Amino acid sequence: MKLTVWTYEGPPHVGAMRVATGMKGLHYVLHAPQGDTYADLLFTMIERRDHRPPVTYTTFQARDLGSDTAHLFKDACQQAYDRFKPEAIIVGASCTAELIQDDPGGLAETLGLPIPVIPLELPSYQRKENFGADETFFQIVRHLARPMEKTAQVSCNIIGPTALGFRHRDDIQELTALLFDMGVQVNVVAPMGASPSDIARMGQAHFNVLLYPETAEAAARWMERELGQPFTKTVPIGVGATRDFLAEVAAITSLSPQVDDSRLRLPWWSSSVDSTYLTGKRVFIFGDATHVKASARIARDEMGFEVAGIGCYNREFARDIRALGKELGVDSLISDDYLEVERVIEELQPEMILGTQMERHIGKRLGIPCAVISAPVHVQDFPARYSPQVGFEGANVIFDTWIHPLVMGLEEHLLHMFRDDFEFHDEAGPSHHGGHMPKDIAAAADPQKTVLLEDGNVIWLDAAERELKKIPFFVRGKAKRNTEKFASEKGVNQISVETLYEAKAHYAR
Amino acid sequence: MNDQAPITGCADTPVLKERGQREVFCGLTGIIWLHRKMQDAFFLVVGSRTCAHLLQSAAGVMIFAEPRFGTAILEEKDLAGLVDANDELDREVARLLARRPDIKQLFLVGSCPSEVIKLDLARAAERLSEIHAPDVRVINFSGSGIETTFTQGEDACLAALVPQLPATDARELLLVGALPDVVEDQAMQLLSDMRLNNIRVLPAGRVTDETAVGPNTVFALTQPFLGDTHAALIRRGARHIAAPFPFGEEGTTAWLRAIADEFDVDQDTFDRVTAAPRARARKAIQAQAAVLNGKSIFFFPDSQLEIPLARFLTRECGMQALEVGAPYIHRDLVGHDLDLLPAGPVISEGQDVDMQLDRCRAAHPDLTVCGLGLANPLEGEGLSTKWAIELVFTPVHFYEQAGDLAGLFARPLRRKSLLTGFHPNMQAAE
Numbered sequence: 017m018k019l020t021v022w023t024y025e026g027p028p029h030v031g032a033m034r035v036a037t038g039m040k041g042l043h044y045v046l047h048a049p050q051g052d053t054y055a056d057l058l059f060t061m062i063e064r065r066d067h068r069p070p071v072t073y074t075t076f077q078a079r080d081l082g083s084d085t086a087h088l089f090k091d092a093c094q095q096a097y098d099r100f101k102p103e104a105i106i107v108g109a110s111c112t113a114e115l116i117q118d119d120p121g122g123l124a125e126t127l128g129l130p131i132p133v134i135p136l137e138l139p140s141y142q143r144k145e146n147f148g149a150d151e152t153f154f155q156i157v158r159h160l161a162r163p164m165e166k167t168a169q170v171s172c173n174i175i176g177p178t179a180l181g182f183r184h185r186d187d188i189q190e191l192t193a194l195l196f197d198m199g200v201q202v203n204v205v206a207p208m209g210a211s212p213s214d215i216a217r218m219g220q221a222h223f224n225v226l227l228y229p230e231t232a233e234a235a236a237r238w239m240e241r242e243l244g245q246p247f248t249k250t251v252p253i254g255v256g257a258t259r260d261f262l263a264e265v266a267a268i269t270s271l272s273p274q275v276d277d278s279r280l281r282l283p284w285w286s287s288s289v290d291s292t293y294l295t296g297k298r299v300f301i302f303g304d305a306t307h308v309k310a311s312a313r314i315a316r317d318e319m320g321f322e323v324a325g326i327g328c329y330n331r332e333f334a335r336d337i338r339a340l341g342k343e344l345g346v347d348s349l350i351s352d353d354y355l356e357v358e359r360v361i362e363e364l365q366p367e368m369i370l371g372t373q374m375e376r377h378i379g380k381r382l383g384i385p386c387a388v389i390s391a392p393v394h395v396q397d398f399p400a401r402y403s404p405q406v407g408f409e410g411a412n413v414i415f416d417t418w419i420h421p422l423v424m425g426l427e428e429h430l431l432h433m434f435r436d437d438f439e440f441h442d443e444a445g446p447s448h449h450g451g452h453m454p455k456d457i458a459a460a461a462d463p464q465k466t467v468l469l470e471d472g473n474v475i476w477l478d479a480a481e482r483e484l485k486k487i488p489f490f491v492r493g494k495a496k497r498n499t500e501k502f503a504s505e506k507g508v509n510q511i512s513v514e515t516l517y518e519a520k521a522h523y524a525r
Numbered sequence: 526m527n528d529q530a531p532i533t534g535c536a537d538t539p540v541l542k543e544r545g546q547r548e549v550f551c552g553l554t555g556i557i558w559l560h561r562k563m564q565d566a567f568f569l570v571v572g573s574r575t576c577a578h579l580l581q582s583a584a585g586v587m588i589f590a591e592p593r594f595g596t597a598i599l600e601e602k603d604l605a606g607l608v609d610a611n612d613e614l615d616r617e618v619a620r621l622l623a624r625r626p627d628i629k630q631l632f633l634v635g636s637c638p639s640e641v642i643k644l645d646l647a648r649a650a651e652r653l654s655e656i657h658a659p660d661v662r663v664i665n666f667s668g669s670g671i672e673t674t675f676t677q678g679e680d681a682c683l684a685a686l687v688p689q690l691p692a693t694d695a696r697e698l699l700l701v702g703a704l705p706d707v708v709e710d711q712a713m714q715l716l717s718d719m720r721l722n723n724i725r726v727l728p729a730g731r732v733t734d735e736t737a738v739g740p741n742t743v744f745a746l747t748q749p750f751l752g753d754t755h756a757a758l759i760r761r762g763a764r765h766i767a768a769p770f771p772f773g774e775e776g777t778t779a780w781l782r783a784i785a786d787e788f789d790v791d792q793d794t795f796d797r798v799t800a801a802p803r804a805r806a807r808k809a810i811q812a813q814a815a816v817l818n819g820k821s822i823f824f825f826p827d828s829q830l831e832i833p834l835a836r837f838l839t840r841e842c843g844m845q846a847l848e849v850g851a852p853y854i855h856r857d858l859v860g861h862d863l864d865l866l867p868a869g870p871v872i873s874e875g876q877d878v879d880m881q882l883d884r885c886r887a888a889h890p891d892l893t894v895c896g897l898g899l900a901n902p903l904e905g906e907g908l909s910t911k912w913a914i915e916l917v918f919t920p921v922h923f924y925e926q927a928g929d930l931a932g933l934f935a936r937p938l939r940r941k942s943l944l945t946g947f948h949p950n951m952q953a954a955e
């Protein structure tokens with residue numbers, strides 16, 4: 017038993033719903049109580065879908081329990097077929113139905129429906145949403161796809177995009193264009209937009225582009241083995257990753273990796289004078305493993321940030337993230353405990369968070385700017401405008417998204433120069449944001465006037481504390497931390513203005 | 526108020542009973558508003574990842590770093606042995622209470638999984654109450670989807686509180702139902718202006734403010750979904766003041782009148798206290814009724830407020846009800862509202878969502894009241910919708926909110942008229 021306040025992932029059947037809702041002509045019959053129908057609103061509200069997810073819930077009640085929930089399931093399944101006439105049906109149980117052990121797969125089989133019926137075994141008490149999506153897509157592919165003659169022209173499938181995915185809609189479009197530039201046709205995109213008959217012809221493609229390992233790795237491996245389709249290992253998010261991806265595709269297809277990159281702006285935007293203020297910004301990165309890996313590379317190599325810590329909530333990729341942490345020389349946090357993530361952020365006091373909507377809330381509380389890089393999604397993650405993450409346009413979008421929460425370069429200097437001016441005072445915040453003010457990091461961390469360090473009893477003298485306040489808020493946390501570290505290393509137990517500036521000199525690079 | 530009373534109400538209309546797929550939240554959802562109301566309480570759901578995800582999705586956003594609710598998620602090993610599950614629960618509770626000394630009452634909330642594996646949370650609550658007395662009392666209720674729909678969770682919670690209330694012989698009025706403070710204060714003001722004292726509320730904001738109950742207690746319900754609480758109070762000897770629910774000018778007046786009669790408030794006093802707010806309410810409704818008048822409305826079963834709201838919207842705003850669906854109909858509670866609702870609409874109980882969608886499309890109402898899962902799909906088909914969940918999150922009771930309540934229904938219609946010809950799926954119709 018584990019006390020959970022907020023969750024990064026839903027239960028595995030929600031993952032199955034993401035696959036079913038992304039597809040066309042597929043129906044999901046889910047053995048579940050009525051309350052589980054809440055999951056529909058994730059799709060209709062967050063993603064603004066104007067159709068109900070193709071899911072029939074049995075909505076059994078307590079009074080059905082001892083008697084005949086199995087019968088209820090069969091009726092629901094038959095009615096769903098009669099009403100929606102899908103090309104294929106997936107059947108499964110939610111957490112409660114798993115306990116009553118009705119065997120939806122076996123029951124559905126007895127109906128003798130004239131279409132493929134694919135049973136799902138999703139262990140609700142062990143696994144989570146991403147596993148559910150990955151396993152569901154894998155089962156659908158395994159049941160429907162067959163080896164086939166390859167297309168005359170070089171082609172691939174794009175696999176991984178689902179309903180309720182972070183920017184999947186636009187990633188598909190950007191990636192399709194990128195591949196087209198290279199001379200690669202897209203055979204099928206799946207699960208998003210594919211019908212069961214599209215799945216059946218996935219074997220025609222020469223290779224697979226594994227866009228999101230979270231939701232399609234099992235299928236990619238199966239297709240590699242059974243359909244003879246290699247799959248790409250690099251997710252093309254960021255400039256370097258996109259170029260690596262193109263090279264990978266070139267190696268598979270013998271086509272040229274040269275494509276038109278005249279719309280790519282990130283490199284110059286990062287190199288221009290205004291972006292000097294980005295250099296060395298300490299960022300903490302947290303989300304799903306795929307987006308964290310990509311973001312860490314962009315942050316370090318393409319924005320000039322300093323990565324202060326990384327982490328992911330999906331344990332399946334713990335090893336990858338730990339390896340990356342080692343390479344970056346930082347700790348990696350593998351956790352789906354929101355409070356633990358908050359503690360780590362508080363401890364690291366980064367100048368910026370690249371995280372999920374959950375970290376956005378943490379950032380709000382701690383007064384640290386945050387840009388969202390990964391699911392779990394929120395209605396804000398479905399913008400009306402085109403905003404992919406992959407490819408060259410994706411890199412441009414990421415640059416804009418990440419600097420949006422920050423005070424801009426020249427503005428940062430003005431704030432510093434005119435910090436006592438009412439227009440530029442510390443709490444005014446970036447001028448392009450209305451309304452809310454970032455909180456003072458130092459004040460948030462220590463409400464008391466006098467600061468006691470846990471170990472060495474170091475206190476801030478009044479004058480030093482006033483001086484600390486003069487440092488712009490967005491670097492104050494770092495200055496404070498460094499000074500305290502410096503003081504305790506030197507065995508000093510009172511921080512004066514002198515100590516502050518000695519520490520500054522000490523840490524100046 | 527009775528000048529437009531219909532010749533026949535809906536009391537004798539045969540009810541269309543449906544038993545099919547439901548599209549309604551479970552009772553756990555009530556925690557979202559209950560935890561705001563009861564400031565020293567923590568709601569610990571003993572359930573699955575699904576339950577945690579439901580709470581998070583229904584709450585919409587994460588409002589607090591650490592809210593006063595959470596889910597103890599059952600894991601494989603808890604399912605294997607119930608002894609272990611109880612030990613685990615005790616450990617989680619001890620840890621929680623150590624971290625949150627502000628918690629004075631802990632609700633152990635049952636879910637579908639905890640009920641199916643027969644984890645006895647009532648016993649667990651007794652055991653934990655003993656361990657943590659006198660600082661914290663531990664109470665159990667069920668919000669499971671196999672037992673409760675949506676607002677029934679509040680009913681289950683309040684019904685579980687009733688046996689805990691101390692006894693009294695005092696003649697007291699008890700207002701029952703978790704209302705936003707602003708609304709509750711208005712009701713208290715109106716009643717105290719009629720020189721009624723000794724008014725208590727259930728649930729109280731804090732355990733220390735808690736009411737007592739006994740044979741001289743009379744109670745009025747402010748929400749129509751409190752059937753079990755109603756029964757539990759009657760078991761304690763209290764008496765129910767039946768009335769229409771206090772939505773709109775007419776409903777509020779009738780509700781207040783029933784209480785005033787119980788306490789022998791004379792007509793002059795009643796009129797003096799209510800005249801000004803009644804006039805304000807009428808005027809505020811008028812402004813919205815211009816949009817609503819003559820428009821048809823279709824209710825999917827959801828919050829259980831459907832029947833009283835249909836009564837308000839038809840009688841005070843001039844709307845025409847086509848179907849009024851409710852998850853279940855408790856005549857002791859909504860009988861007065863049914864009597865007043867002009868005959869005509871289909872009255873349905875329970876749900877078969879696909880069949881009901883067929884009826885809704887065929888009826889093509891001007892406005893459809895439904896859950897969040899159905900709203901955008903229906904908007905996509907060109908129907909205007911009002912989400913039912915907003916009705917339980919927003920202050921809508923009594924005089925001063927009557928205009929706002931009508932406004933909730935008028936806004937989607939106003940939007941539709943502003944965006945005429947703009948709907949992407951409705952171009953052909955223009």
Ligand code: SF4
Pocket residue numbers: 049050051052111112551552553572573575576577579635636637638668669670671
């Ligand atoms: S319906 Fe049951 S399993 Fe689903 S969220 Fe509600 S209590 Fe939990």
